[in-house]
Amino acid sequence: MVTNQASIKRDGVQDWVSLRATAVIIALFSFYMTWFFISTPQITYEVWRELFAGLGMKVFTLAALISVMLHVRIGLWQVLTDYVKPAGLRASLQYVLNLIAFAYVAVGLFVLWGV
Amino acid sequence: MINEFPTGYNRHEIVKKQRPVNLQLNTISFPPSAISSILHRVTGVAMFFALIFVIWAWAVSVSSPQGFADVQQLMGGVIGKVVAIGTVSALTYHVLGGIRHGIMDMGHWEELESGNLSAQIVIGLWIVLTIAIGVVLW
Numbered sequence: 001m002v003t004n005q006a007s008i009k010r011d012g013v014q015d016w017v018s019l020r021a022t023a024v025i026i027a028l029f030s031f032y033m034t035w036f037f038i039s040t041p042q043i044t045y046e047v048w049r050e051l052f053a054g055l056g057m058k059v060f061t062l063a064a065l066i067s068v069m070l071h072v073r074i075g076l077w078q079v080l081t082d083y084v085k086p087a088g089l090r091a092s093l094q095y096v097l098n099l100i101a102f103a104y105v106a107v108g109l110f111v112l113w114g115v
Numbered sequence: 116m117i118n119e120f121p122t123g124y125n126r127h128e129i130v131k132k133q134r135p136v137n138l139q140l141n142t143i144s145f146p147p148s149a150i151s152s153i154l155h156r157v158t159g160v161a162m163f164f165a166l167i168f169v170i171w172a173w174a175v176s177v178s179s180p181q182g183f184a185d186v187q188q189l190m191g192g193v194i195g196k197v198v199a200i201g202t203v204s205a206l207t208y209h210v211l212g213g214i215r216h217g218i219m220d221m222g223h224w225e226e227l228e229s230g231n232l233s234a235q236i237v238i239g240l241w242i243v244l245t246i247a248i249g250v251v252l253w
Contacts, residue, residue: 020220023213030206045176045183052177068166075159097163104170111174 015074022067029064052115065108069101151234154241155212158205165202200252204245211237211244 040047051057076097084090145153172189175182189195215237219225224233 020217027210027213030210045180048183049177072159072163076163079156079160100167101163104166107170107174111177115177 010074018070019074022071025063025067026071029060029067032060049115052112058112058115061112062105062108065105069098069105072101073098147231147234147238151212151215151237154208154238155216158209158212161205162202162209165198165205168198169202196253200245200249203248203252204241207244207248208237208241211241 036051037043052061077094080090080093084093172186176186177183190199215224215233218233219230224230
């Protein structure tokens, strides 16, 4: 058990908790953005840029993107293990998809950096 | 009893024999809970790929006034509208299904009847919200 917890290998309980913990952050970010689009009468470039210029929103956006990366790591793994049986193909797909998920975070970080 | 199985069979052979196999999908009727599960997966995978467009549009639109104008023009076109409505609709289903999962985690709607009813409500709510989103965004 100790070696289990200390290793980077995941287990079912960890996946279960991570999926829900990240889902809450992504949902809150989605609700906030929905509220922004509904409540802002005229979205101009200045308003749009201003939204992501604040430190709080930078942290919130990055947290949402990292949550997406962790969420799809588990979710896409669940889908792939059910539908893609050859281990080599599945591993390759997971590798590429996780790389795309990482790219989302990296793009987000550099965009937020420049705003 | 030392041996529960008829002589001449081993345990594995018996298990194999007792399992009917029916994978002809068009003859299986899916209960609402199964449709809900499939929709949750489909919308999740769809959103993962839609993020390529969403994050690109976001990155371009905050980078410069010109980029903002370009994205605004794109979102005013048919392709932009279809992608936007599709993505928001997928997100809506995934969140509704996620909330249903959260309620099930707390021990509710776990019976056959309540599970199917909650699935029907989620799917119904999603269809209504998608129509509303379509009207607003078009």
